[in-house]
Amino acid sequence: MSAFDPHRPSSRDEELLGAEVTSVVSEQTDPERIERMSAELEMGFDRMRGTAKGVSIFGSARTPQDHPDYALAREVGARLGEAGFTVITGGGPGIMEAGNRGCQEAGGHSVGLNIELEFEQEGNPFQDDALEFHYFFTRKVMFVRYANAFVVFPGGFGTMDELFEALVLIQTHKVRHFPVLLVGSSFWAGLVTWVREELATRGLISPEDLDLFRVTDDVQEIVAVCAQAAAEQGVDPPD
Numbered sequence: 001m002s003a004f005d006p007h008r009p010s011s012r013d014e015e016l017l018g019a020e021v022t023s024v025v026s027e028q029t030d031p032e033r034i035e036r037m038s039a040e041l042e043m044g045f046d047r048m049r050g051t052a053k054g055v056s057i058f059g060s061a062r063t064p065q066d067h068p069d070y071a072l073a074r075e076v077g078a079r080l081g082e083a084g085f086t087v088i089t090g091g092g093p094g095i096m097e098a099g100n101r102g103c104q105e106a107g108g109h110s111v112g113l114n115i116e117l118e119f120e121q122e123g124n125p126f127q128d129d130a131l132e133f134h135y136f137f138t139r140k141v142m143f144v145r146y147a148n149a150f151v152v153f154p155g156g157f158g159t160m161d162e163l164f165e166a167l168v169l170i171q172t173h174k175v176r177h178f179p180v181l182l183v184g185s186s187f188w189a190g191l192v193t194w195v196r197e198e199l200a201t202r203g204l205i206s207p208e209d210l211d212l213f214r215v216t217d218d219v220q221e222i223v224a225v226c227a228q229a230a231a232e233q234g235v236d237p238p239d
Helices: 012-017 030-048 068-082 095-105 136-145 157-171 185-200 207-212 219-232
Strands: 054-058 086-089 110-115 129-133 149-152 180-182
Touching: 030 129, 030 136, 054 068, 054 095, 054 157, 068 086, 068 095, 068 219, 086 095, 095 110, 110 136, 129 136, 136 157, 149 157, 149 219, 157 180, 157 207, 180 185, 180 219, 185 207
Parallel strands: 054 086, 054 149, 086 110, 110 129, 149 180
Antiparallel strands: none
């Protein structure tokens, strides 16, 4: 087989994004793709309906259960569940599992937005509601639409993708301004310094954009900030 022989796509995203190149076999027509996208959004809206008080937790799928980050994410999930938040994760192992697990163990509602991947990601067993997505972009809508805040633990490219997409949506006023909390101060220190000394100093972002996120390792602060955001957004106003 030559380098230019077409191969069958390993995911819906590859099929969609590679539809115009000859190296990927097109398995659907554009109307069929649009129908699938519409059905996936409709499924998400239907399953997530009524989720007005939620927090999306992001972080690495590779974090082992005996790692301090896993323990901290589990505690954060528990405290958020006790505070009445639905905890929303990507449904996988690592930090996602820890957040779902803590929430479920505390009696909260635990949701996983699972994604079809070439190397199959095992869904964690701590999801009260497990949704299955084929397209990354439809899944991302759910992370944002049903959250009052984002809590971001150390992670890789996927975590960075979710983090910066959230910051862009807030910066450009595509969504209401709500908290982005970076948990793991030692992990985020280098990135925060780079954002401040390179992006802000060069004028590539505005000085006030540095206020779009907050670094904290304090569980009580995380819950308090999320609760304040929900109140300010009219979701859970104080008595």
